[in-house]
Amino acid sequence: MKKKVLSVLLSTAMVFSLAACGGSSNGGDSAADKTEATTETAAEDTAAAETAESTEETTEEAGEATEAAASDIDTSEHVVINYMTTGDRPDGKSAERLDEMLAKLNEILTEKVNAELQIYYIEWTDYLANYNLTLAQMDGSVDLVGTASDWLDAWPNAKNGAFLALSEDMLKTYAPKTWASVPADHWEMCKYDGDIYLMPEDNYAQWTNHGFTYRLDWARDAGLADGVHSWEDLTTYFKFVKENHPELKAVWDSDGTQYAQMANGWIASHTNFVAIDGLATGALWGGTKDDLYTVVTPVMTETDSLVDYAKMMKEWDEIGVWPTDVLNNTSSQNRDEYRVGQVAAEQHHTQTWTDLCSKTEANTIYADDEKAESGFFYFGEETDNVVALSITHGAMAVSAASEHPERALMVYDLIRNDPECYKLFNYGIEGVSYEINDEGLRTTPEGYDSSTDNINGMTNYWWGRNDDIEIRDASRNWDKIDELYAKYDKVKIDYPYGQFVPDVDSIQAKIDNCNEVYTNYMKQISFGKYTGTAEEIVAEMQDALAQAGIADVAAELQTQMDALYK
């Protein structure tokens, strides 16, 4: 009897562990099978006519040579192109909507290039690890890869051989409109070692400089008539909110990852430092606005400012700006909480604020409270230190393991440049997910449900948006947004290191160590969780960074920068 129990238990254990191994992700084939969805002929015809016209126009621009080449391409075999993007896979009703859109899109893609598109999602949890892992598999499971040089390891992956080097001939032949629309100096910024790896999103106006979105109406109540314009103002604001709005879940339901942007923001607000993107999580190395090509390390030199920062964050921690165990808070939904009025601040970039400040359906604070208004304090406001985003903040690459790289390029060329495909892919089906009003702005049709019908939030196409086709969203608060954009345009500088893709093989170990040290200390400093005085913790961090080789890295970067710019 005992033995029987034992054997049952042991076999259950085995079955469980087997099941655990087998539960790998597979999916994304349901969408493709629905290509035969019925379509409204009338709407289709007009849309098709429009597309034909605009296609003609663009092709003429692209030149005759490409036209001749395009006709030679063999597309007799029907292929499936997998497009990889970060984002959570929609389910239920949303998935149905997405499938409907994809069915329509795939019909067009099949007709034009005999291919269909599937979306391969990298879920947000541990997205960077999963993203890199999926690329490293090199099994042909993805073709088009959405990537970014500053937040998605585009360059490390290009160096590791995950991306296909795109020759000019290939681009001219298979993605002629994209090739024609991206200027030569932008292509230069997408090269590593002489080869093009990325197709940049360079014709889309957006600002991704970070800052705090806050409740302007509450800031006024706190005595900041003009809103928040400095870190000190933020302290006043947070203190006021904590005391006067006990109904909130938290003043700011921060998670433990916010330290990096906060520290970068502090440095932007107090120096004229311009960081080099993509080396490490923290902005450790960069130049200054006055002298862009001399490498400096503000974290080592701006000691007084960092001590002030450490002190202020200790104060914020004592006020109770964030949850006490913020460093272990991993499941924060702060942005959604902001939308419904459970928190009073959100740290993210301008693009996010343009959504949060608008009276959209999801942002219920505006419906609940007439006075509600959202302001934006951008990092660097005090010193006018604003850098326009690099054009590779969003870019498309082709996986080196793709079996159909040519067709992948053809599909990309369509969803980037063909108005019909673009609108389907970005906005969904007209009449279901969006409508165009009399002013030519994009609105939501009757019966629209933002939680299920928002295609834009499902396809996550951030790798080739195109202002030539983009239709402005009517629900956005354009007056306020344009006002801020105008302010930015006055002070901004272009990202200066677009072409600087350093070869870091010899210093990678040191960069990793510096990053590790910086992360560990900056978390404690940025959330005021350190023991001892502010002076001590900053000195300790600087010692550890010096030991980790921050100066050696700076020297090596300087050498490579001199070779490129001098």
Place this chain on the structure above:
Amino acid sequence: MSKSNSAEAIAVPHKKRGFFGNIIKYRTLILMCIPAIVFFFMFSYMPLPGIWVAFVKYNYGKGIFGSKFIGLANFEFLTSSGKLWSLTKNTILYNLAFIILGNVLAIIMAILLNEMQAKIFKKVSQTMMFLPYFISQVLVGVLVFNLLNYDTGFVNGILEVLGMEKWQPYADPNVWPVLLVIIYLWQQTGYNSVVYFAAICGIDAEIIEASKVDGANAFQRIRYIILPSLKPTIIILLLFALGGIVKGNFGLFYNIVGTNSLLYDTTDIIETFVYRATMTDFNFSTASAVGLYQSLVGFVIVMVVNGVIKKIDPEYSLF
């Protein structure tokens, strides 16, 4: 197998049978071993050449053997961090605690289960002990956080109701060695005790009967019969466990401590450090270099411990 074959095998003199002769003679035993042989060949021997990846600059496109050889450069990151010693120390100390306390507790539980007379109680308690083993580490991390966090945690909720001062474990590195060991024991004891329980079931019932006739009480029975009979099992399990003493329990540490740098002094093990540090460049080669370092240290430890046991009592050594 044909009859003539076996006839031949018998005809060959015992000492000169040779390799193939042995294969034929022990064919049934070998046949029974095949699943295990195939398993170890596929999962332990076939990937061995992959160690090479620790010495190259790995390029996805070129593959392991096509990538550029860079010697020991991948190990540099481990040594240059200056943390190798404290990480190895943390890893080994935690594992020692897990191995020693885990086994002691598992043996005690197995003996207690064995002594239980009420059948239903015995089965219920065994199942309950076993269940935590099936909870994913991710969920354990969430459970622990919901128990212990300062603002909304269960423990602090009770402390507050009782009018006591709240406890903030996520800001105190010193409590975590104890907490982590407790969590580990809670999760693993049920599973570990199964092996010992099976070993106890395997003890010859006649010996136990005889001891009862001789008037030995329960404690004497445990002290003089059960524990000595468990000795080989204990030693084998200990040896196996020691081989992995430099390999940390990543799931446990990462899910419970997360990236809370306040607690790293006492909770950072090799795995968690490497995970964080290599996340920035996703370097397989560095990770393999660390794996190789851990395996080498584990190998040395197993050889030494096995050698020591062999000196003391050759019967109990593994090889």
